[in-house]
Amino acid sequence: MPIGIYRRSLVGKRFPGKKYLVAEFKGQGIDLMNEGAEHELANEAGGPISSRIIIRLDAAVESRAAFMDTVNRDVARLTKVKGADGVQLASTISGIIGTVLQKLIPIIDNFASTHPVLNLSWLALSAVYKAVQNQIAEEDIVRDLVEGLREMAGAASECPDLLVIDGTVDVIEEIGRTSLDIALLIHRYANPSIKGKSSIFARTAKYAFSDMSSQIANCKGRCADLTTKLSLRLQIETNYVVKNVQDGVEAVQVEVKEIRGGVKGIQDDQKKRDIDKWMSAPDSSSNYKTAREKHQEGTGSWLVNGSVFRGWKDNPGSVLWLHGGPGCGKTILCSSAIEDVKKSSKGKSSVGYAYFFFDGTSGQSKLAAHESLVRSIIMQFSDQFDGIPPALVNLFEDECNGRSQPLIGALENTLLQILQFFHTAYIIVDALDECSEGSKVLKWIHTIVSQTSDRLHLMVTSRPEPEIKDRLRRLYNLQEINIATQRESDDIHRYIDARLAEIDKWTDPQKKMVRDGLSGGAYGVFRWVSLQFDVLVASCASLAEIEHRLRSLPRDLDEAYAEIIKKSPRPAELVLFLQWIIFGQQDFTAQELAEVALINFDDSGGSLPFCDPSRRYGSSDTVLSTCYGLVVEVQVIIKISHFSVKEFFLSKVIQIGPTKSIRCTESTSHQAIAKTCIAYLLQFNELDSVTRANIDSFPLALYAAQQFAFHVESIRGEDVDATLEHLIQQLVLPIISCALINWHRLQNWHLPLERRIELWDVTPTLYSTIITPLAELVNHLINKGKYGITLHAASDRGGCLAIAQLLLEKGADVNATGGEYGTALQAATCQGLLEVVKLLLENGADVNAMVEHHGTALQAASSRGLFEIAQLLVEKGADANITGGKYGTALQAATCWGRLDIARMLLENGAYVNATGGQYGTALQAASYTGRLEIFLLLLQKGADVNATGGQYGTALQAASCWGALAFSQVLLDKGADVNITGGEYGTALHAASYGGETKIVRLLLERGAEVNAKGGKWGSALQAARATWKDSQAEAIVQLLKEYGALDIEPNFESDNTY
Incomplete structure (x- = not known):
């Protein structure tokens, strides 16, 4: 860094003239920062002179604390920005420099006094921060330099002792010098004086004298060396601390090992099981296993041994996109990449990996959803932890310990936190194009790549669809491999040779012909080769047959699939199987799909589809042979063999006979499945057609019952x-x-199937559970414009009668007991089903049958106010005086609920007015307690005994007194009620009135001769009852009134909080 000192003459001040060099300093500018140091100067000829130079810089122009407050706010703002904006902001130079300053400020504050270079590095970095606000590092060389500075600053901030670092004399000085040099380079790169957004090459040209590119490379190397030394020192210190901690607690661990280990193990194991169940992460390992089984030795080596793949594995933050057309072997190559990563990661606890195979071959597949990807990756990385990741535990607890499910954003954030525990993380995702939420998963890719660039290696495969291509190519660190431009022909040759090696029936010339023929028509599509090889093996034994077949090979996958269906012995069943596999709401076994073939659709138009047992296959393997080439069996589940099968199926006209062809859509497929389900259910035309004992004989029964409504609702109106x-x-x-009825039972399969629907189940609730779903379906179809369909079920009542008639015709026992209501007669009565009651009575129902809670049917009708049914029961011989149940008698039941007309009818038909039993003892006590005045007077008119005892309140007077029925109490006393009869909950009427806080009734009873000190009941005496009253406002008045009549304190039976 040359520094020159010049002089200018007075004449030069007035007239521009030549400057004259006095002295020059040719050392490094950074050396001038040595506090108090004098530096030699040279003359123009380079010789030494006696003058010296000392430079002092004021590094406190702006408060570091104030400046860092601004930086901290800016960095915090960046971390909160989500989505594409957050990705862009996070890549700005100022965003990275801000984090560097945060890491270095403690070092600068601690060591600037002894290492002045830190002051200069602070000035340079803070100046750069201000100069490059929101500017994005567009060239990899500069972006890598800034990232290197951030890594070095981070390592320095975590190092326990910067003064003792092996391998360097003064690491603090080197940190300062390196930071300063990088800051100057970045300032040149981002110099606003350079017009526009010129590239690094334009900037290098401007500063050609300093060789900017080589300086950047030099600084990157210095950063890397410093980071390594600092990290090594940190590891040494960490190991030392850990060793001390381990030594310090070893003795304690010995003492508590059994207790601590046992508790912790149970706790962790149980929580892990709870979290595993709660996350319910789909497992795509079967897809990986299937792909590995299809892999032929040697194929895919060009990928895993290639420089692009190796670079992806070695460079954090890199993204690899492997793309190609359908059937070109992307999934097999993906499995090879996973296998390579698994092997290289083995035994490295700081390296984690996860993979996911999107699978769009079926409509209900969990492997097609973005959230399934995130859940699966979370659980795979979690399984590589020593215990449960804290972030996952926090998420579980935040969702009420698993009682609710998290939002996708919370899952994504949890994954980001888990990844921070790994030094290196690999994620490999196959078949992005088969994800049903493509936009979501592409957005997630951008987010996770930007926020884990220091550790994540992401690889994805897909077809080169426009949206995927556009979104992925926005990633600055993307590497692509187009399978079509690679050596896939070598892999195809290896695949064919491996298959030929397994064939014994062909000669070498025949094998060569097959090899040449298939290689020439493959065009890189493995799936096409596989299909044609299978056909050749199955149908060709001679050279002539092989030649003929090779001359008529289908041109592509679509033609190959069409040929399979056309030549199938059961093309209609094959199409139906594919519809079930693709659009069914669960995975199916061959045994379940074989049941689909039982439905005779009778295309001649002679009848509706029906279940025909004669169509049953001798072996369920016939399903696989019927669909050979189009489906595969994976762990007993039948799946579409390739996503391209589904695409062909839904996009082409399919020939299923010499004169018949169909075009399958999602809607028409749902209709075919719905028809199959209903026809299957219609075979259960007896009450005991399906039971727990024989349910296994009908593998499709539960699915047909539980899902056919879904398929009906999924049909477009015009397709019905x-x-x-x-x-x-x-x-x-x-x-x-x-x-x-059997459909209803199968819908509720969790209930015992062996239990018949009995007559006591004949209720509107049962009927509505059967009819309502169908009514909803009908309304759904009507809303779609299908007015021809009718449902002949006018009302719940009519429906229940029909059920009862059917059950009676089938031999149901009219007096069987059980269920909620006990008997069919009781159930029909409680629901107010008059016609059903008549039917049951006509068929021999016991009119006086007693049920524990409801009593008799007459009691049930009386309590519910069902006059017509009560009258009918009486006419059919119901005994009104039978006692039992909650209300004791029918008269008491009617009284409790104020059913005056029924009470009068019962009395007119021989009901005994003083019958005892039930909760209230007598009808009069019930009327007194519930305040039914008209019935109360009717009962007295009919001779009710005012002094009858029994029931909860002992007498009618005590019941009236307890709840403040003053008028009732007066009438009862006028009719001769004994004021001092004891019994019931409160002992006497005075006790009851005192506890109830009824001052007027207490006075009335005392005036009528009530014994003020009578003992008994819950409180022992009237005085204690008054003190226990819940009406605090009346307590003192009643206590004083009782004392006025001579009440004495008697040892109470309880502890009262009130004293007067």
Whole structure:
């Protein structure tokens, strides 16, 4: 850094003239920062002179604390910005320099006095921070330099002792010098005086004399060396501290090992099981396993041994995109990449990896959702922890310990926190194009790459679809591999040779012909080769047959799939199987799909589809042979063999016979499945058609019952045809059928299937659970413009009658007991079903059957005010005086609920007015307690005994007194009620009135001769009852009144808080 000292003459001040060099300093500018040091100067000829130079810089122009407050706010703001804006802000030079300053400020504050270079580095870095606000580092060389500075600053801030670092004399001085040099380089790079956004090459040209590129490289190397030394020192210190801690607690661990280990193990194990269940992360390892099984030795080596893949593995923050057309082997190559990462990561606890295979081959697949990807990756990295990641535990606890599910944003943040525990993390994702939420997963890729650039290596595969291509190419660190431009032909040759090696029936010339023929038509599509090889093996035994087949090979995958369907012996069933596999709401086994073939669709138009047992396959393996080439069996589940099968199926007209072809859509596929389900259910036309004992004989029964409504609702209005309408009508006509009842039972399969629906189940609730779903379906179809369909079920009442009639016809025991109501008669009565009651009585129902809670049917009708049913029961011989149940008698039940007309009818038909039993003892006590005045007077008119005892309150007078029925109490006393009868909860009427806080009734009873000191009841005496009253405002008045009548304190039966 040359510094010159010049002089100018007076004449030169007035007229511009030549400057004259007096002295020159040719050392490094940074050397001038040595406090108090004098530096030699030279003349123009280079010789020494006696003058010296001393330079002092004031580094306190602006308060460091104030400046750092601004930096901290800026950095905090950057961390809160989400999405694409956050990605851009996080890559600004100022954003990175801000974090560097945060790391270095403690070092500067501590050591600037002894290392002045730190003051200069502070000035330079803070000046750069101000100069480059929001400017993005567009060139990799500068971006890497800034990132290197951040890594070095981070390592320095964490180092326990900067004064003792092996391998360098003064690491603090080197930190300052390196930071200063980098700051100057960045300032040159971002110099606002350079017009526009010129590249690094333009800037290098401007500063050619200083060789800017080589200076950047030199600074990067110095940063890397410092980072290594600092990290090594940190590791040494950490190991030393850990060793001391371990030594210090070793003795304690020995003493508590058994207790501590046992508790912790149970705690951790249980929480881990809870979290695993709560996360319910889908497992795509079967896709990986399948891909590895298809992999042929030697194929894919060009990828994992290539420089691009190796560079991806070695460089954190890199993204690798492997793309190619359908069937070109992306998934197999992806599995090779996973295998390589697994091997290289083995035994390295600081290295983690996870993978996910998107799978869009079925409509309900969890492997097609973005959230499934995130959940799966979280759990895979968590399984590589020694215990449960704290971030995952926090998420679980934040969601009420698993009682609620987190938002996708919370899951993504948790993954980011988990990744921070790994020094290196690999994520490999296959088939982005099969994700049902492509935009979401592409946005997530940008976010996770930007926020984990110091450790994450991300690889994805997909077809080169426009949206994927556009979004991924916005990543600055993206590397691409186009499979079509690679040596895939070598892999195809290896694949064919491996397959040929397994064939014994062909000669070497025949094998060569097959090899040449398939290689020539493959165009890099492995799947096409595989399909054609299978056809050749199955159908060609001679050279002539091989030649003929090779001359007529399908041109592409679509033609290959069309040929498979056309040549199938069961093309219609094959199409139906594919519809079920793709759009079914669960995974199916071959055994379950074989049941689909039982449905005879009778394309001649002679009848509705029906279940035909004669169509049952001898072996469920027939499903696989029917669909050979289009499906695979993975762990007993039948899946579409490749995503391209689904695309072909939904995009082409399919020939399923010499004169018949169809175009399958999602809507028409749902209709085909719905028809199959209903036809399957209609075979259950007896009450005991399906039971717990035989349910395994109907593998599709539960699915058909529980999901056919979903498939109906998924049909577009214009696709609903008359066949589907008639099938639904057949299920519900007559109003109730055995098939409909069995559908209801299968919907509730968790209940015991062996239990028949009995007559006591005949309620509107049961009926509505059967009919309502169908009614909703009908309304759904009507809303779509299908007016022809009708549902012959006018009301709950009519429906229940139909169920009862059906069950009676099938031999149901009319007097069987059980269920909520005990008997069918009781159930029908409680629900107010008059016609059903009549039907049951006509068929021999016991009119006086007693049920524990409800009593008799007459009591139930009386309490509910069902006059017509009560009258009918009396006419059919119901005994009004039978006692039992909650209310004791029908008269007491009617009285409790104020059913005057029924009470009068019962009395007129022989009900005993003084019958005892039930909660209130007598009807009169019930009327007194509930305040039913008209019935109260009617009962007295009919001769009710005012002194009858029993029930909760002992007498009618005590019941009236307790709840403030003054008029009732006066009438009872006028009718001769004994004021001092004891019994019931409170002992006497005076005790009851005192506890109830009824001052007027207390006075009335005392005036009528109530014994003020009578003992008994809950409180022992009236005085104690008054003190325990819940009406505090009346307590003192009643106590004084009782004392006026001579009440004495008697040892109480309770502890009272009130004293007067």
